[in-house]
Amino acid sequence: MADVAARAGVSLKTVSRVVNNAPHVQPELVERVLAAVAELGFRRNPQASSLRSGQPSATIGLLIEEIANPFYATIAGVVAEIARQNDTMLIIASSEEDPDREQQLLREMCTRRVDGLLVVPAGDDHAFLRAEIELGTPMVFLDRPAGGLIADTVLLDxxxxxxxxxxxxxxxxxxxxxxxxxxxxxxxxxxxxxxxxxxxxxxxxxxxxxxxxxxxxxxxxxxxxxxxxxxxxxxxxxxxxxxxxxxxxxxxxxxxxxxxxxxxxxxxxxxxxxxxxxxxxxxYDTRELARAAAELLFRRIEGDRSWPRTVVLPTELVARGLAPR
Amino acid sequence: MADVAARAGVSLKTVSRVVNNAPHVQPELVERVLAAVAELGFRRNPQASSLRSGQPSATIGLLIEEIANPFYATIAGVVAEIARQNDTMLIIASSEEDPDREQQLLREMCTRRVDGLLVVPAGDDHAFLRAEIELGTPMVFLDRPAGGLIADTVLLDxxxxxxxxxxxxxxxxxxxxxxxxxxxxxxxxxxxxxxxxxxxxxxxxxxxxxxxxxxxxxxxxxxxxxxxxxxxxxxxxxxxxxxxxxxxxxxxxxxxxxxxxxxxxxxxxxxxxxxxxxxxxxxYDTRELARAAAELLFRRIEGDRSWPRTVVLPTELVARGLAPR
DNA sequence: TAGCGCTCGGACAACGTTGTCACAATAGCG
DNA sequence: CGCTATTGTGACAACGTTGTCCGAGCGCTA
CATH class of the missing domain: 3.40.50.2300 (Response regulator)
Structure with a gap:
């Protein structure tokens, strides 16, 4: 950023303002700065940026059992789409039904300061997440309830x-x-x-x-x-x-x-x-399951602090298959 | 970290050493620090950490066309597993066959300083990635070749x-x-x-x-x-x-x-x-396709700077289906 | 023309962490 | 016993960015 400032002949702070679309910068300077940015291939470092400004990471985590399984793949697809609509990146990991692995992966995601978590629980004790919830990381469980934790949950009937x-x-x-x-x-x-x-x-x-x-x-x-x-x-x-x-x-x-x-x-x-x-x-509607959970998560991320809710989605009997010829 | 240091009665730097398992710290102090860490629920901020130390982000990006599609879901599953084995988190996004969206998502991943990228290309011009490659971000294309770019590629025959x-x-x-x-x-x-x-x-x-x-x-x-x-x-x-x-x-x-x-x-x-x-x-072996690409990517991340290679995996004719009864 | 308010640019510190270096305390040596 | 190695500890600066604040320059009014 200092290089850009030097090249454009302005101060470092002015470059910052331009990069962040802040007001009160002369159009002419804006142009000079943008030119310098392009020439030097500058891209701002979001780590430093969010370190200083305390902004959220614009990332959510999705923990499922097994990505290749069509049920979870469908969920992942819906969540990815909703995340994109919210300008958020998506980290996906598989627990493979292993509670230890689940815990390790969730901890890692929390360490990375995700803005929220969508979890299909593998283990039956999620008390280790309580500290994280109190710290303010929203969390929605789907398909199965969390163990030993009152939290948002979306289930099938x-x-x-x-x-x-x-x-x-x-x-x-x-x-x-x-x-x-x-x-x-x-x-x-x-x-x-x-x-x-x-x-x-x-x-x-x-x-x-x-x-x-x-x-x-x-x-x-x-x-x-x-x-x-x-x-x-x-x-x-x-x-x-x-x-x-x-x-x-x-x-x-x-x-x-x-x-x-x-x-x-x-x-x-x-x-x-x-x-x-x-x-x-x-x-049942797998996409609706994922949609409900993801929408709820983003409402939480946007600041909804109401009491945790549990949503149960209906199932339906459908006749399928071919009669023998 | 300063709070932890105060609580343990040591300097901030000593806490850093303990947190990073650095040598040359008295066992007694280690214990005091760890106790303080536990009491205060301290967790180090990897953003600040990697900002200072310049370490890689331990994250890779996977760009596919559509997560819910079993072909891509299988790829995602294999990549997730290999990423885990390499202690790396995985960001997944779908381009939905839209070149603009592909470009936007890849740029965003690069901005986040991923250690490497796995891409199923949607568009036919990936010249915009050249700067990123020269900047040192390894990239492997799979299933389809990149357009206007010499890069590692894993294809099917x-x-x-x-x-x-x-x-x-x-x-x-x-x-x-x-x-x-x-x-x-x-x-x-x-x-x-x-x-x-x-x-x-x-x-x-x-x-x-x-x-x-x-x-x-x-x-x-x-x-x-x-x-x-x-x-x-x-x-x-x-x-x-x-x-x-x-x-x-x-x-x-x-x-x-x-x-x-x-x-x-x-x-x-x-x-x-x-x-x-x-x-x-x-x-064909979808898992092998993904495995080959992911392994190649991690070899690049580990520093392999040899000339980009193209791998073509074989297909096989298989008789399937049930004869009419 | 002096005084005033308004716009915009820049110096500085801070976010949370770690690398560098220096120093203190201890052990080992002649 | 004094000297050097070795080990343990802390002060300081720096990573790249942005919030705060001050002041320079401008145009406007009396």
Whole structure:
């Protein structure tokens, strides 16, 4: 900046004023300064600038489980767009469902003085963020609630959606429904399982633990479990898959066998209309989830200090897949 | 930091030493300082730190077209992981194929003094980055080459892959092959179309422009084009779709009609093994693409000043989809 | 023409940290 | 016991920028 000032024949402060579009500078000087800036390729250092002026960093952080997963990729896309609209840069990191890693990454983001955080929590204790919140960093949790912390949260109606879906299966006369899920350690899985149970009691169907299988990590594991269940004498007449990766495996196995079991899956997915098996999915608006969370965050950043709120977004039952030809 | 020093009864500099794990500090003092740090909730300001010490920002930027797109999401995931392994934060932004927006976002990243940039170019002139490169910011372009700039680049063998795929169709006896593509403004589309043409001449099949349709933006547009082509008297016996969104639409229409046209698609996709139509895809390793680019970038950041290199990754023909039941 | 207010430019300090250097205290040596 | 090394500590300036404040120069009025 001093070089620019020398070149333009003005004081350092005048250059600062020009660079910051401050008033009270002669048009002629402005021009000279801008010329010098262009010639010397000067660009102001935002670190020094915000150090002195105490301005925010115009950066937010987004912590998700896994970027490559379409659910999180969709969220990241929406957040990136809203961040751009707010002239804010976006730092993204993946916790890979590891609480230690989550904590480390969130700390790092806070250290970098992000203006706000959007977090899909991995661990179940986020007390370490309390100091940061009190220090004034806004934070919005999405898809799952934070542990041990009262904070803004945007969730899906996992429980209600699962209950509605199960009710549909029960109304169709199914009494033996296989329920397949990933880890019970994940909040959404617990909620969805609870929702399924909610529907059983009013229908007079007992909760049979032999029909519930957890720890299913991917499509092929799901296919194996389905195969095994169908081979039992009291095979299920319907399946409820609690996430879309499991749904894929179930479809694969049911299609392979030419089975006519009903299939209900939580999570919609791309190409769900093209899969070779009729299924009903519990769908929701992922983009709306991200939008609500990001908008809330920016309202907080702009100074909204009202009491933390929790938003729950609805789910919807949708018929998908192709009938067998 | 001054408060911490006062509380621990040491000088400010000693606190700095402790915070930076510098040697030559008495263990007892270290302890007192750390206690004061904990009590006051002190965290050093990396902006001021790097302002003074001139250290790099430990941040890289990734510019892609659209985060929600699985191709870019996969890239982002790999880059995020490699960044983490290098203790580096990752800023992600989407250009949405808009050259102006690309330029604006890249400038902003450079202003923030990122240590390096990974760019999927949207525009075709990146001369504005030359000053930045000469200033010492490493940059690696991926999936598409930069315009008007000699720089590190990691590409896929679009042309070779398309040629091999077409050759396969020609060997199977197809002579009328419908070619469907998105905009010719996109580098990869041009390369793939060139590759298709490369295969036609040696097989003695003329290039018939009536069989080539560009400007196809999504699955439903693709389905319409297929429908129209199949209704013509000299309907194609095979289709070559130049990206996976188009492939989806083609499948939909071919399946709907119960057609037996052969289908070749560029880009593999999730669930490609579950779609209700037999198809061959030109697949490649997206993760490897991202890995190669990110590794190269970090080698540059670590000081590798060798001549810019261009890496071209191979493609592979893979049979996918389910035969009709 | 003196006095007044208004505009604009520049000197200076400060943001929070660390590199440099100097000095004090201790240990090691002849 | 005095000398030099070595280690531990602190004063100071500097990184690049901007907020504060003062005063120079200007035009206007009485």
């Amino acid at each position: 996992n429980r209600g959606g699962a209950r509605d879906g199960m009710r549909r299966l029960l109304e169709a006369g199914h009494r033996r429904i296989g329920i397949l899920l990933d880890s019970l350690g994940v909040y959404t899985m617990r909620e969805r399982l609870d929702g399924a149970q909610d529907a059983l009691a009013p229908a007079g169907v007992p909760y049979d633990t032999r029909l519930v299988r957890d720890g299913i990590r991917g499509p092929s594991a799901a296919a194996r479990v389905v195969s095994e269940m169908l081979d039992r004498p009291d095979a299920p007449t319907a399946f409820f898959s609690l996430n879309n990766r499991i749904t894929l495996g179930v479809i694969e196995e049911l299609h392979r066998r030419g089975s006519d079991a009903a299939l209900l899956g939580f999570d919609d997915f791309d190409m769900a209309g093209l899969v070779p098996y009729p299924l009903t999915v519990i769908a | 679009n042309r070779g892959g398309a040629r091999d795929g077409m050759r396969r169709l020609l060997e199977a006896g197809h002579r009328r092959i419908g070619i469907l593509l998105d905009s010719l403004g996109v580098y990869t589309m041009r390369e793939r179309l060139d590759g298709a043409q490369d295969a036609l001449a040696p097989a003695g099949v003329p290039y018939d422009t009536r069989l080539v349709r560009d400007g196809i933006r999504g699955p439903s547009a693709a389905a319409r084009v297929v429908s129209e082509m199949l209704d013509r008297p000299d309907a194609p016996t095979a289709f070559f779709s130049l990206n996976n969104r188009i492939t989806l639409g083609v499948i939909e229409e071919l399946h709907r009609r119960g057609s037996d046209a052969a289908l070749l698609g560029f880009d593999d996709f999730d669930m490609a093994g579950l779609v209700p139509y037999p198809l061959t895809v030109i697949a």
